Amino acid sequence: MDQPLPQSYTISINNGYKELIIKHGSSLLAGLARNGLLIPSACGGNARCGYCKVKVVDGGGPVTPREEPLLSSEDKAQNMRLACQVLVQNNLSLEIPDNLFSVKRFSGKLTKKDLLTYDILGLEIEVAGSGTIDFTAGQYVQLKSLPYDGKDAVLRNFSIGSPPSRNTGIELMIRRIPHGIFTNWAFDHLKIGDSISFTGPYGNFKASNSSTPLLFIAGGSGMAPVWSILQDLREKKASRKICFFFGALTQKDLFLTDQLYGLQKELPDFTFIPALSNEPVQSSWTGERGLITEVVSRNVKDCKGYEAYLCGSPGMINACIKVLCSGGIPEKDIFFDKFV
Amino acid sequence: MSEQTLANILGPSRFSKDGFLGTDSRAPEEIIAEDKETLVRLAIDKKQIAEALRGAYVAAERALGNPVEIAEGVTAVHHDSRGRTPSPFAEEGTFQKGEAVITVKSSGTSFIVTPLSINLIEKHGFFQGAGSPYRIEPDLAARVLGIASK
Numbered sequence: 001m002d003q004p005l006p007q008s009y010t011i012s013i014n015n016g017y018k019e020l021i022i023k024h025g026s027s028l029l030a031g032l033a034r035n036g037l038l039i040p041s042a043c044g045g046n047a048r049c050g051y052c053k054v055k056v057v058d059g060g061g062p063v064t065p066r067e068e069p070l071l072s073s074e075d076k077a078q079n080m081r082l083a084c085q086v087l088v089q090n091n092l093s094l095e096i097p098d099n100l101f102s103v104k105r106f107s108g109k110l111t112k113k114d115l116l117t118y119d120i121l122g123l124e125i126e127v128a129g130s131g132t133i134d135f136t137a138g139q140y141v142q143l144k145s146l147p148y149d150g151k152d153a154v155l156r157n158f159s160i161g162s163p164p165s166r167n168t169g170i171e172l173m174i175r176r177i178p179h180g181i182f183t184n185w186a187f188d189h190l191k192i193g194d195s196i197s198f199t200g201p202y203g204n205f206k207a208s209n210s211s212t213p214l215l216f217i218a219g220g221s222g223m224a225p226v227w228s229i230l231q232d233l234r235e236k237k238a239s240r241k242i243c244f245f246f247g248a249l250t251q252k253d254l255f256l257t258d259q260l261y262g263l264q265k266e267l268p269d270f271t272f273i274p275a276l277s278n279e280p281v282q283s284s285w286t287g288e289r290g291l292i293t294e295v296v297s298r299n300v301k302d303c304k305g306y307e308a309y310l311c312g313s314p315g316m317i318n319a320c321i322k323v324l325c326s327g328g329i330p331e332k333d334i335f336f337d338k339f340v
Numbered sequence: 341m342s343e344q345t346l347a348n349i350l351g352p353s354r355f356s357k358d359g360f361l362g363t364d365s366r367a368p369e370e371i372i373a374e375d376k377e378t379l380v381r382l383a384i385d386k387k388q389i390a391e392a393l394r395g396a397y398v399a400a401e402r403a404l405g406n407p408v409e410i411a412e413g414v415t416a417v418h419h420d421s422r423g424r425t426p427s428p429f430a431e432e433g434t435f436q437k438g439e440a441v442i443t444v445k446s447s448g449t450s451f452i453v454t455p456l457s458i459n460l461i462e463k464h465g466f467f468q469g470a471g472s473p474y475r476i477e478p479d480l481a482a483r484v485l486g487i488a489s490k
Binding site: 048049050180220221277292293 | 401402403404405406407418419420421422423424426430431432433434436437438439473474
């Protein structure tokens with residue numbers, strides 16, 4: 001007589017650092033979430049977004065056809081799988097980045113909503129029930145919208161713009177995407193006092209703890225993680241050399257400029273350089289003009305010895321990497337939060 | 341794939357606010373067939389038009405949000421966006437978000453190019469339905485990008 005199938009299996013994480021029991025037949029993504037281990041996902045477990053990649057060292061079985069288009073050959077070589085497509089049918093062994101262990105689900109309330117520019121919205125969300133969120137400057141959260149106008153709720157990632165010391169809530173900067181489901185909800189439907197749920201913190205975009213000089217380059221809502229890091233450095237009374245290049249099209253795309261110029265008086269060796277690439281020639285602007293890459297090249301001829309942190313579109317990041325490498329920064333010292 | 345299934349996957353979803361069919365009452369197969377006729381009339385194929393659209397997109401992306409002239413009297417402006425969006429055809433994976441708006445200066449006529457819309461044209465000959473914000477009229481695009489040979 002056949003042995004009955006076990007009702008649940010052991011999931012060993014990071015060489016036994018943590019062991020979880022997950023019910024037979026659950027998806028790995030759902031099973032981990034039920035045990036409080038929240039892997040980022042934007043599609044609700046439908047193998048569409050490709051965000052829920054985890055390393056399945058043992059027991060994952062073959063890659064399924066639905067995973068194929070979302071896993072690169074490098075992913076496959078490293079045994080990466082989509083957690084939403086791995087069915088728990090035996091014991092599994094996983095490797096998961098340590099920072100995912102501290103990811104939690106939060107319920108919050110919108111306490112402030114301001115336009116920072118014509119297309120960038122600033123939101124302040126307080127954690128409900130006098131709770132707190134512990135994060136590192138530069139990390140991001142995943143927010144959930146509510147259904148509207150026949151559109152489903154969606155999940156989207158946004159960098160935290162506030163410093164870790166203000167841990168009773170988070171500040172976000174959201175740029176409106178013309179046909180974006182989430183951003184149009186945030187601009188047009190989300191009201192002060194509304195509840196909003198989110199998970200986090202996620203990500204490894206954070207400044208090193210060394211005394212190495214820092215070079216930040218950002219554009220648009222890419223300001224958020226840099227602003228969080230700079231406020232954190234101010235609170236820690238950092239004395240290292242720091243330079244922040246912020247690229248925008250015109251003056252109406254600039255924001256937080258007063259605060260950033262003010263920071264030059266608070267941090268001993270900090271320089272803020274906003275650069276405009278499409279400002280009318282006859283305007284009152286006396287600051288830097290040109291593409292951010294040109295402005296960085298002009299101002300930092302030799303950037304050997306810097307660590308560079310970039311946040312913006314893939315196009316901007318790729319262009320900046322070339323400039324920084326030719327200026328003497330090895331690629332290993334260039335860190336980025338690419339919008340991909 | 342059945343007509344209804346195709347219509348379902350091309351409708352509004354959690355990744356596409358308006359869907360790919362817009363207000364078009366035609367079935368996806370009809371849209372594809374009619375646009376194919378246009379390409380035949382122009383003596384070009386879907387790969388040529390996809391390649392020209394990709395060239396315009398890349399030129400716009402390199403200009404980091406500034407308008408760039410991609411042909412005489414035609415500008416392209418890239419708008420970046422965080423994340424990736426999946427193809428409605430699940431087996432095709434995800435595509436970088438971001439869009440390039442191509443505008444004919446003299447008339448103000450414009451259309452939007454995205455990495456996903458280029459893929460839909462290249463793989464499926466699908467230019468999206470009328471009323472979709474991402475619909476690309478093949479004859480307009482071919483003329484604007486200078487590849488229409490007739």
